[in-house]
Amino acid sequence: MGTSKTFMEKTAAPGASAGFDYQYYYFLYKTLNLKKGQSVGLEIKDDVHTDVDNDLQLLFQLKHTIQKQADGKPVALTELDTDLWKTLHNWAKVISDQNDGRATEAAQLTFVSKTEFHLVTNKSTSCSNKFGIFLASYVEDHTLENLEEILSRITELKTSTSDDAIRRYISAVTDLAPSVKQEFFKKIHFELSEIEIIQKIKNSIAEKFIPPSKIDEVYERLNTNIRDSNYIEILNGKAFSVVFDDFTTKYSSIFQDARDNKLSNLRFEPPLPDDLLSQPFIQQLLAIDDVYDHEEEIIMEYSTHKLRIARSLEQWEQNGEVVHDEIQALHSEVHLRWNNNHRIAFRGCRSDEVKEKGRAIINTMRQEKYRLGKDELSTEYSNGELYELSDLSRIGWHRDWEKL
Missing domain, CATH: 1.20.1440 (de novo design (two linked rop proteins))
Structure with a gap:
């Protein structure tokens, strides 16, 4: 018989904390990869979103797990994974949001045509996830045959699951008009096994011609300043977003300092002698x-x-x-x-x-x-x-x- 958890253990939420950090670090990664005329937002249109231009927006749902497989890798994204279907449910509700002017099929199709939907997770790929495989095939090749495989598999999954929440999530997707589903499924992308987000951030910094010895310093300064800005905006009741021009104006000095070969700002608390x-x-x-x-x-x-x-x-x-x-x-x-x-x-x-x-x-x-x-x-x-x-x-x- 397992040992019962203490009240503190029950109320502690290390997984939730890691999930918040995962979302923020992905936002920072996208910020570093902005192009002229683009912007990125945190918890505005989605967990993270990027406005590429007036004709394209990218929505990112971030899902993080601390659960491990026997080999120590994060668990796989399965066909009936709550993270998968809650994400698709959320997007379906956004697409059909009457309060945002999308009550009609035509308005929904217009929204989907300007949007990409990205599920980003540290969960690994599963070869038994037929739905994921069918979806990837349809994104690659928009044939009716591939579409039918997706729709058929969704019906099988809804019938097979005993989880009421997942059935409800699936229903939100299936309730979309056929033409909307047809276009929606073309625009869904899975980014699995996204584990090394911090390393990807540092790689992006390196690509801005920053010397290897200065990458950690630039990372620390950017991370601190952007986190602080996010916190201040939240306190002021505002949503936090970064526009390319604002980013270059506010933070270019951090990159310039590193390129000018200024000495690294090494901050540490050295141990003091006893006497x-x-x-x-x-x-x-x-x-x-x-x-x-x-x-x-x-x-x-x-x-x-x-x-x-x-x-x-x-x-x-x-x-x-x-x-x-x-x-x-x-x-x-x-x-x-x-x-x-x-x-x-x-x-x-x-x-x-x-x-x-x-x-x-x-x-x-x-x-x-x-x-x-x-x-x-x-x-x-x-x-x-x-x-x-x-x-x-x-x-x-x-x-x-x-x-x-």
Whole structure:
């Protein structure tokens, strides 16, 4: 006897969450493939839709499953699959929607002539799905023989199933006028085994002449910005759609930044050492009263800056975004500026001025930005470079910093 599920397990919906994400990622994929004059919408005309031009719209129903076969692949789309017939039902209701001006057969035929219907799912193909096979044959070759095979199979399926919901879904399709069904079936497309949606998004980014090392960064920036825009539009009670011209205007800078070979924006939270105060660069700052040992928050912030620049330099070099001599040139330039400031500050300095002079040096250098290759580093990275060199005992702020 199986273990009963807890209330939390019953109310949790990981499958539903994955389904929402699947729908959004497909929308993002279609957005990246817009052409001039086209637009794509999320949950407006369908789960996703694309307006190609005034004479063609594409409706996409997205169906996602977390159910697996024995081999670990998603389950197949079967002939009596609820996802299949609910999708066809929804489209049949859209086609015959009286409230949208399609009460007549003529209006329905006009709508179908301007529309393609796409079922997109991660479910796999089933060789036993005769309905799907017949439908694909009819889409390829619009013969009456192929049409009759579809209609006959629908009748058999409706008779064989004991599921009232599926019978109701099938009825919505069969209730369409014969001429409408004839044209509707020509326009249905199945996109099965669509599993790697995120990889398809990244492939689309690569096709826009983005260097391989920048693809993940462009993906993250686009994903974040478009998700935020979608959320804001929903809060404002508006439907979210993207027009080609608006997309290029709002997001072209993301692609341009990547093509200009700007350094990747590596955002990560590095693990901090257990004993923050024992770090050499913190000891240097304590020695000139730039920080105090009780200022835990600022010490953590400075430590994070130091670790981020160190890790980023390693990653940029591994990615081929910079070469080793460019990193060495950065260190040398910062060291030279420090040396000039240090010599000027402590020439003729009295003992009671040492700490003040030390703070003046680092405060001056914190306001400067340093270059790595062709790129100007951010203030965070520039400050982190100071802390990193200090931690390596290459620079210091006290007059006698080497003896501390």
